[in-house]
Amino acid sequence: MKIFEHWFHGLENVYIYHKNLAILSLVLVIIHGQIQGQVPHWDKVEKTSFSEFAKELGSLGQYGFIALILIALFAKFLKYEHWRIFHRLLLIPYTFGIYHAYFSSRYDLLQPTPLGIFTAITATIGFMSALYMLTMYQDMFFKYQGNITGIKKLGSNVIELELTLDRKLPYRHGQYIFIKILQDGLEKAPHPFSISGGDGNKIFVTIKALGDFTKNVYDSVQLNTPVTLDGPYGHLNFENGAQQQVWIAGGIGITPFLSYLQSQPVDRDIELFYTYHGQDNAIYKEFLQEYADTNQQFKVNFIDTTQKDRLSFENFSVSAQTSIFMCGPEKMLKHFDKQLKSCNKDISVDFEAFKFK
Known part of the structure; x- marks a missing residue:
């Protein structure tokens, strides 16, 4: 949803928070299972067939979460289409967990208490989100x-x-x-x-x-x-950047910058640093060089890491009014971001990383 991309300043950051919340949720589920027996007077709670069945489903839900998440840890060895199947199967242990919460809790969650209302809202959002992804997302x-x-x-x-x-x-x-x-x-x-x-x-x-x-x-x-x-x-916005800009691209990360260059003559001072590994990975190099030759406000630096040292921005100083945009592998961009901000305290750095995990 576009509003989340705006709130978190990039879709890749939405994925990061999503992952961290999922990890926290699993940790809390495991802690819940371990300390449940230590709750005072728990054994005095009235037991019914519903509560006993719900208790068993709770255990199955916990094991299901753990099993599916262990599989997800090997995502890089799976085809994406297969990983998606395992991801969607999380709805099953989630359903078990909701049944467990409602029918084995010592609190009556069906009553309109604050806890009951909170549980109803979060459960409804969870089910609606899952069903939406399974049935409506592709069409809408x-x-x-x-x-x-x-x-x-x-x-x-x-x-x-x-x-x-x-x-x-x-x-x-x-x-x-x-x-x-x-x-x-x-x-x-x-x-x-x-x-x-x-x-x-x-x-x-x-x-x-x-x-x-x-x-x-x-x-x-x-x-x-x-x-x-x-x-x-995507949140890169060259038009809203300062008159003085520095662009940094790694490999295929040159593509978002091309969109701007091919649409209009440069009307601001831009210096591009384009790093790649070998000439086969230097796409659009001729276009960029020709563009630089015919536009005085555009300068390009080619860094082939098979021929030169890796690109570095240690002691690279620019004016505080300079906007810096980067695109490429996440590890590289975070390294450059740290280097640039170490010697340019108030500088604006925006980057799009190739990572959706």
């Missing part, structure tokens, strides 16, 4: 439809797709979208990609073959394949 949010009308391979592992949509997608340069490519043999689950250009009716996305899905797209995607889109997302 993927409302932009179109076809792949252009395919260009930019190297041994990078491909650019031109998407022609049935209606205009309003987006801001630097944002990304979730795409479902509806071609037999390709995973139907949505995947996020930065918009690298376009006018809204036509959208360009540049994809690097890093995993099973993106490798399959690179090898076998076909013209006229139907697509559906959800978005746009």
